[in-house]
Amino acid sequence: xxxxxxxxxxxxxxxxxxxxxxxxxxxxxxxxxxxxxxxxxxxxxxxxxxxxxxxxxxxxxxxxxxxxxxxxxxxxxxxxxx
Amino acid sequence: xxxxxxxxxxxxxxxxxxxxxxxxxxxxxxxxxxxxxxxxxxxxxxxxxxxxxxxxxxxxxxxxxxxxxxxxxxxxxxxxxxxxxxxxxxxxxxxxxxxxxxxxxxxxxxxxxxxxxxxxxxxxxxxxxxxxxxxxxxxxxxxxxxxxxxxxxxxxxxxxxxxxxxxxxxxxxxxxxxxxxxxxxxxxxxxxxxxxxxxxxxxxxxxxxxxxxxxxxxxxxxxxxxxxxxxxxxxxxxxxxxxxxxxxxxxxxxxxxxxxxxxxxxxxxxxxxxxxxxxxxxxxxxxxxxxxxxxxxxxxxxxxxxxxxxxxxxxxxxxxxxxxxxxxxxxxxxxxxxxxxxxxxxxxxxxxxxxxxxxxxxxxxxxxxxxxxxxxxxxxxxxxxxxxxxxxxxxxxxxxxxxxxxxxxxxxxxxxxxxxxxxxxx
Numbered sequence: 316x317x318x319x320x321x322x323x324x325x326x327x328x329x330x331x332x333x334x335x336x337x338x339x340x341x342x343x344x345x346x347x348x349x350x351x352x353x354x355x356x357x358x359x360x361x362x363x364x365x366x367x368x369x370x371x372x373x374x375x376x377x378x379x380x381x382x383x384x385x386x387x388x389x390x391x392x393x394x395x396x397x
Numbered sequence: 398x399x400x401x402x403x404x405x406x407x408x409x410x411x412x413x414x415x416x417x418x419x420x421x422x423x424x425x426x427x428x429x430x431x432x433x434x435x436x437x438x439x440x441x442x443x444x445x446x447x448x449x450x451x452x453x454x455x456x457x458x459x460x461x462x463x464x465x466x467x468x469x470x471x472x473x474x475x476x477x478x479x480x481x482x483x484x485x486x487x488x489x490x491x492x493x494x495x496x497x498x499x500x501x502x503x504x505x506x507x508x509x510x511x512x513x514x515x516x517x518x519x520x521x522x523x524x525x526x527x528x529x530x531x532x533x534x535x536x537x538x539x540x541x542x543x544x545x546x547x548x549x550x551x552x553x554x555x556x557x558x559x560x561x562x563x564x565x566x567x568x569x570x571x572x573x574x575x576x577x578x579x580x581x582x583x584x585x586x587x588x589x590x591x592x593x594x595x596x597x598x599x600x601x602x603x604x605x606x607x608x609x610x611x612x613x614x615x616x617x618x619x620x621x622x623x624x625x626x627x628x629x630x631x632x633x634x635x636x637x638x639x640x641x642x643x644x645x646x647x648x649x650x651x652x653x654x655x656x657x658x659x660x661x662x663x664x665x666x667x668x669x670x671x672x673x674x675x676x677x678x679x680x681x682x683x684x685x686x687x688x689x690x691x692x693x694x695x696x697x698x699x700x701x702x703x704x705x706x707x708x709x710x711x712x713x714x715x716x717x718x719x720x721x722x723x724x725x726x727x728x729x730x731x732x733x734x735x736x737x738x739x740x741x742x743x744x745x746x747x748x749x750x751x752x753x754x755x756x757x758x759x760x761x762x763x764x765x766x767x768x769x770x771x772x773x774x775x776x777x778x779x780x781x782x783x784x785x786x787x788x789x790x791x792x793x794x795x796x797x798x799x800x801x802x803x804x805x806x807x808x809x810x811x812x813x814x815x816x817x818x819x820x821x822x823x
Contacts, residue, residue: 356729
């Protein structure tokens with residue numbers, strides 16, 4: 316899966332969870348209100364299932380789930396290690 | 398060692414040990430049940446950190462949690478002999494599974510500030526035995542020195558809030574269910590704590606029938622079909638009614654309100670005097686305004702609270718924390734709160750190795766400002782609140798300084814009488 320494919324897949328998940336159809340890569344998904352707090356775990360679950368990676372508490376606390384760009388970078392790092 | 402031993406008070410007046418001690422034996426109508434929960438086997442301490450709290454809301458027959466065995470994946474609960482064992486097991490399994498899931502993505506708490514001080518392990522129980530009277534589950538009368546200490550702490554905290562220019566308010570202890578609670582999802586995130594109000598409708602024949610029934614059957618409440626919701630709950634926070642009262646307000650920079658309130662949170666079997674009460678006293682500072690104002694004022698209140706801890710020479714830690722969300726809904730909310738690091742808690746030592754959250758410093762973003770149409774300049778305002786739980790501060794002062802008011806810090810003992818009946822001077 317290419318980087319643009321990852322971004323597109325993430326945008327699809329954000330939209331399916333009620334966010335904008337074409338969220339900007341740098342949009343603060345929760346800070347800007349694109350997604351609600353109750354949807355965070357669903358987003359994490361989808362990312363873990365879709366990209367076969369494990370997200371841990373450090374990723375949560377260090378802001379790596381902030382935007383499509385930061386999540387895509389996280390996916391790239393995890394998949395690169397696999 | 399993964400089987401933590403837990404000892405809690407039973408939530409009925411007869412079972413409340415005024416000394417603050419846990420039960421050491423089972424009454425004849427209660428038994429201990431071991432329940433296998435496969436998901437618990439091998440769980441980390443971090444994942445399991447909320448279990449004792451969440452199990453308080455698993456089943457009404459449970460009156461205590463005796464052990465949590467993460468190695469074998471089982472818990473021991475104390476419950477009524479006649480409880481439906483299959484239902485107890487099913488509810489415990491569901492609650493444990495949801496609780497573990499909710500902490501999966503919450504990092505271990507690391508204290509951001511600590512202050513060490515000596516703690517007397519026996520003082521709190523002695524003080525409770527002398528000055529606190531249990532009136533029902535989580536309901537306690539404070540007499541003499543206990544009432545004086547509560548007042549002294551509130552006076553001191555009121556002065557602390559005044560240092561950031563807080564305007565004093567008085568607020569009702571009830572909150573309408575028609576707006577803020579629904580708009581912010583409180584009944585979704587914290588249903589386990591809520592105490593609703595009911596009354597008999599103002600219909601003459603209905604009231605007369607209830608009065609007859611109450612006389613004949615010694616009723617303590619109307620039957621469900623005659624009970625009409627009042628449309629309010631007993632207030633779980635002081636700050637909610639501030640946002641409601643200021644609905645539609647616009648702030649140039651910001652404004653801070655302070656009030657002392659009676660707050661109400663049901664806690665299952667976990668009630669204990671001064672430590673965890675159904676009704677408790679909380680002084681809050683409520684911050685409204687721009688992001689910069691709210692963050693800066695909250696930071697100042699944290700500093701002032703740390704200075705108060707120093708002044709009272711208490712044993713304390715300041716930690717990043719998450720709210721006690723209802724387990725079934727907690728996973729995403731708790732993960733979100735951890736991601737934003739929006740909550741800090743001051744935990745005070747009260748003896749016996751126990752620390753209790755005695756103050757919390759909460760950033761809300763626009764969670765309350767948006768539904769209450771609060772504005773800062775032309776933008777949506779932000780809010781924050783700081784809450785100080787008076788009974789827990791009392792417990793910490795007693796654990797630090799003992800039961801004799803003459804030993805308490807001068808600022809807290811105005812009007813208190815020592816055991817000899819002498820009035821302590823401040």
